[in-house]
Amino acid sequence: MAAGRDKLKRARRWVVKIGSALLTNDGQGLDVAAIERWVDQLAELKRDGVELVLVSSGAVAEGMTRLGWTNRPEDLGHLQAAAAVGQMGLVQAYETNFSRHGMQTAQVLLTNDDHKVRSRYLNARSALRILLDMGVVPVVNENDTVATDEFRFGDNDTLAALVANLVEADGVILLTDQQGLFTADPRTDKSATLISEARAEDEAIVAVAGGGGKLGRGGMATKVRAARLAARSGAVTIIASGREDDVLLRVRRGEQVGTLLTPERSPMAARKQWIAGHLQARGTLVLDAGAVKALQERGKSLLPAGVIGLSGDFTRGEMVLMADESGNVIARGLVNYSAEESSKLMGHPSADIGALLGYVSEEELVHRDNLVLA
Numbered sequence: 068m069a070a071g072r073d074k075l076k077r078a079r080r081w082v083v084k085i086g087s088a089l090l091t092n093d094g095q096g097l098d099v100a101a102i103e104r105w106v107d108q109l110a111e112l113k114r115d116g117v118e119l120v121l122v123s124s125g126a127v128a129e130g131m132t133r134l135g136w137t138n139r140p141e142d143l144g145h146l147q148a149a150a151a152v153g154q155m156g157l158v159q160a161y162e163t164n165f166s167r168h169g170m171q172t173a174q175v176l177l178t179n180d181d182h183k184v185r186s187r188y189l190n191a192r193s194a195l196r197i198l199l200d201m202g203v204v205p206v207v208n209e210n211d212t213v214a215t216d217e218f219r220f221g222d223n224d225t226l227a228a229l230v231a232n233l234v235e236a237d238g239v240i241l242l243t244d245q246q247g248l249f250t251a252d253p254r255t256d257k258s259a260t261l262i263s264e265a266r267a268e269d270e271a272i273v274a275v276a277g278g279g280g281k282l283g284r285g286g287m288a289t290k291v292r293a294a295r296l297a298a299r300s301g302a303v304t305i306i307a308s309g310r311e312d313d314v315l316l317r318v319r320r321g322e323q324v325g326t327l328l329t330p331e332r333s334p335m336a337a338r339k340q341w342i343a344g345h346l347q348a349r350g351t352l353v354l355d356a357g358a359v360k361a362l363q364e365r366g367k368s369l370l371p372a373g374v375i376g377l378s379g380d381f382t383r384g385e386m387v388l389m390a391d392e393s394g395n396v397i398a399r400g401l402v403n404y405s406a407e408e409s410s411k412l413m414g415h416p417s418a419d420i421g422a423l424l425g426y427v428s429e430e431e432l433v434h435r436d437n438l439v440l441a
């Protein structure tokens with residue numbers, strides 16, 4: 068068995084994306100029987116200990132069916148109106164089916180900006196993580212009625228990858244209407260064959276991935292791009308057919324199904340590399356000797372109690388340097404509180420954060436997962 072497929076047997080957190088073409092039976096209205104079967108599988112995975120985020124497309128397609136439209140409208144307003152109608156059907160179907168298994172769902176609508184604007188990104192991240200901790204299944208879609216990018220962001224493959232980055236998922240499963248990525252679009256080239264495994268970074272797979280059908284727009288091109296994005300935070304991607312029996316359970320068992328696209332690095336290594344290399348430091352926290360030791364020798368998070376001074380102007384989620392009392396930089400990482408909040412918190416035990424600020428985001432100032440030693 069390939070190493071990547073083996074990884075999915077142990078994976079702890081999956082993002083599963085279901086495309087429009089599949090969900091709406093190529094525009095015939097929600098395929099309720101198929102949704103039932105996917106939810107049964109998802110529930111089984113969840114009972115097996117996999118934390119799940121579901122990314123579901125289909126709002127526009129379902130809205131069109133409910134409104135009796137046969138042609139996809141061109142203008143943004145009508146697309147958004149259709150999405151608003153269709154989204155009701157989607158969440159209803161998931162809610163009903165997960166509740167058969169005694170499981171709760173939550174509707175999470177995100178926009179492109181939520182990933183660009185750091186504070187919204189962090190809020191989306193903590194809400195999703197809390198939902199996962201509580202065992203709730205978030206059902207994510209793009210917030211179509213407020214999207215402004217001419218619906219172009221209307222690409223839930225990318226959204227699934229961004230969500231995988233947000234929740235640090237180890238697996239991304241893109242369910243579509245084909246068995247996986249073929250050497251050419253099988254709709255037009257009957258001699259095309261299935262690629263069972265490739266590196267997400269491999270340029271050759273970009274070349275073979277074409278556009279989509281009449282409902283989904285992205286086709287394989289956005290799926291390959293999503294796999295690359297997901298690989299940046301170390302996630303393995305599988306592109307597989309949602310029409311295949313027990314497809315999710317088969318993926319879980321590590322069986323040879325669909326196309327596996329593998330990252331170069333493990334999730335933690337990828338994350339640390341990103342922290343180490345890609346962000347500009349906005350400030351410096353000065354640590355007492357005990358905190359320096361806790362970070363360097365015991366791999367601990369930085370708590371406010373170990374900070375004796377700070378400089379710079381940073382907001383939650385930005386990169387800061389951590390230095391000892393002599394000014395030697397010993398680590399860098401993503402800070403959980405702004406400079407203003409941090410100066411109120413420094414020197415205090417984490418138990419006092421609520422009293423000092425009136426709220427608690429995290430008990431650490433910099434979590435060890437977001438911290439790289441110099």
Ligand SMILES: Nc1ncnc2c1ncn2[C@@H]1O[C@H](COP(=O)(O)OP(=O)(O)O)[C@@H](O)[C@H]1O
Pocket residue numbers: 085086087088089124242243244245247248249250251252253254275276277278279280281282283284285286287288
């Ligand atoms: N190399 C390829 N291998 C498989 N499918 C491809 C390829 N290139 C283009 N496609 C097209 O991508 C479609 C799936 O993408 P899309 O229609 O966006 O579905 P979804 O709604 O699941 O996102 C397939 O039906 C197929 O026609």
Ligand SMILES: N[C@@H](CCC(=O)OP(=O)(O)O)C(=O)O
Pocket residue numbers: 085086087088123124125126127128150208209211221222223224282283284285286
């Ligand atoms: N938010 C849109 C997403 C459309 C979309 O990405 O579709 P697809 O390429 O089929 O996954 C909807 O729900 O219709």
